[in-house]
Amino acid sequence: MDRCVVLVDAGYLLGAAASLLAGEPMRSQISVDHAALIRGLRERAEADTGCDLLRIYWFDGAPDRVPQPEHRKLRVMSRVTVRLGALTRSDGRWAQKGVDAAMHAELTELARNRACSDIVLVTGDGDLLPGLMSAKEHGVAVHLWAVQAADGDYNQSEDLVAEADERRVLDRSWITEAVRATEPSGAYHPQSASRPEIAAILSAPLPESAKNGSAPVAPVHHAASAPPSATPPPPPAGAAADGAADTQATDSEDDEAAAPDKGTSGVPTVPTPKDLAGLGRPAPHPGHGAPPGATLRWSSERGCVERSTSGESQEAAALPMLAQLTTAEQRWADREEDITAVSGDPFEVGQVFARRWLERLSAPAHVQSLAREYPRIPHRIDGELLRYAARFGLLAHKDDQIDEHDRYAIRAGFWREIDAPVTGQTVPDEDASVAEQ
Known part of the structure; x- marks a missing residue:
């Protein structure tokens, strides 16, 4: 032949x-x-x-x-x-x-x-x-x-x-x-500067610890990334030994926490997800908000871990999941698109998930509810996002662990896609045939 x-x-x-x-x-x-x-x-x-x-x-x-x-x-x-x-x-x-x-x-x-x-x-x-x-x-x-x-x-x-x-x-x-x-920096450049917080998380390079697999860097705060009216974020939970040093911090330590940490090289280090969680969010009033010691749910080293939702608002907890908004016909179309059109890049995975969620919402007010939770993704939606990412092998090739780079990129892609409707663009209003639970 x-x-x-x-x-x-x-x-x-x-x-x-x-x-x-x-x-x-x-x-x-x-x-x-x-x-x-x-x-x-x-x-x-x-x-x-x-x-x-x-x-x-x-x-x-x-x-x-x-x-x-x-x-x-x-x-x-x-x-x-x-x-x-x-x-x-x-x-x-x-x-x-x-x-x-x-x-x-x-x-x-x-x-x-x-x-x-x-x-x-x-x-x-x-x-x-x-x-x-x-x-x-x-x-x-x-x-x-x-x-x-x-x-x-x-x-x-x-x-x-x-x-x-x-x-x-x-x-x-x-x-x-x-x-x-590939580009050596691994940075994700924002397409617009409509929201300083979005620009900060998308354009910041990855922490060296994420690339090299070393111990995490000490949490820092980038004051330049926050809006002018934002209150400086509180120190991350667990930063003080046994939680006892929070009430004993000196004024000088507070000043250092509010300023960018330049480390030994004089170059500002990259904020962690916990640091970014405080950007643009007012300090909680006494007796309100999350209880002391509450931890934001980003992900665990071994996949999705359910945490207490006491820090979430009722609106955030009631946001519909993508599965609730997806019909059987759409599910088949999604699968075909995943196989033929989605490359599996973590940033792209986050964008695709957010785009589908936005397109199938029947109530545009949900977008504003989600925006008020920025940069924390409500835990139900966040867990669904990570499970969707797992279909593309983003977890399996790391011994069932979520790589720091992948987690960073998945959420950056999610917020990049959400950012457009939040900043005033029209949210697609398509009928959702699946009732919210």
Whole structure:
């Protein structure tokens, strides 16, 4: 059969691309346009082999073999089949299990059944050498593609290179048509400055502790982020040992708490979610508001944890959840959109969830009720938001823990989408067929 098949080791392809473009083989350092990448692979394979493409097999690892956002997008593309191996963590590092064996089995099966005349291998693993030799014995021409190495050397097995019928290097210019290095800062820039509080949370860089996995930085307050009329937020709960130092703080300590903390480098550090929770919110009157020691519910290190709702207003507690506003037909449409259009980026996930919630509200007054809770998301809606994010693998690939960066980005995306109606734009008023509970 005059057809060609492409077998892609995603770990090799994307890891080598990350080394080339970002200097280290971490896929988190690059962003990938998968549609452009698949298109480029198909065009190059058909040009090199002179045959029409039968199929592209995409081999990758995933925790418990659960498809991640990129896999969900790839497997609905034309002529693409996704094969997943396991992704396990050992000594703090991720390792693929079963991917090489799956590629070997597919390679030999295609050759044995004479399903194609040419096979393109995008890999560097010498474990595929027996499969490559077997395919050649069945009369299949094997093309081996490499990604340009960052140091100009080879990043493939020498035996694999020697045994291939044809060889090609995918250079930087080809790679950059579909892959680019991500911005190092990880900041989310606001699209408007209509609300200083929104601008503060969207534009602030992530805490170093979130990126490096170190201990959390000490809570600080950015006075410049709050509106001119805002009362400086109180110190975060638990900042004083055993809660006893709250009533013994000196005037100088109060002044330091209200000023930006410049740390040892002289650069203001980034406020934590608890610090941001006080921005734009008046200090509670005696006998009102949340009881002493109440903790804002953002998330826990192991997912969603229910906390006391005594600090929430009755209006916030009564806000409808997205599930209550969604019909069966809309649920199917949402699922289709999640598979085909939502990339799974944490910021985007928060935006999509908030957009659907806004579009299905029958009472625009709910938006104002939510805005008064800023920046705390009412716990029922927040829990639903985190469960929605979990569908995209944002929790599974972190040993069922919510990464600090992901939590920050999910809520930043949520408030970015909510911000437009709050600042005066018209809220879509669509009939909701599901009654509020």
